[in-house]
Amino acid sequence: MMQRSQTEIGAILRRTLTESLHIEVPPDGAGLISRGLIDSLALVELLMAIESEFGIRPDFHLLEIEDFETLGSIEQFIIKSQASTDISRSGQTVSRDMS
Numbered sequence: 707m708m709q710r711s712q713t714e715i716g717a718i719l720r721r722t723l724t725e726s727l728h729i730e731v732p733p734d735g736a737g738l739i740s741r742g743l744i745d746s747l748a749l750v751e752l753l754m755a756i757e758s759e760f761g762i763r764p765d766f767h768l769l770e771i772e773d774f775e776t777l778g779s780i781e782q783f784i785i786k787s788q789a790s791t792d793i794s795r796s797g798q799t800v801s802r803d804m805s
Contacts, residue, residue, distance in 0.1 A: 764783075
């Protein structure tokens with residue numbers, strides 16, 4: 707799977723949130739969940755869109771609500787997930803820092 711830049715990821719996320727989920731995207735630092743813009747159903751839809759668009763399968767046991775609070779945190783989540791997916795495909799073990 708082709709790695710995308712953070713700028714490309716951000717543009718795709720904005721488009722997905724706006725067009726697919728009908729969410730008006732606030733500035734990058736604004737809270738999506740804490741402001742009630744993303745509820746549990748929208749989060750599931752967002753995860754499905756991320757999986758489809760970026761070819762990653764997030765490990766639901768490792769998901770943290772903070773990963774979806776802002777556009778920037780979602781971008782970082784995707785970047786980490788892409789790296790984990792690449793490592794998994796190469797046969798190495800992936801673990802999340804629990805500190």
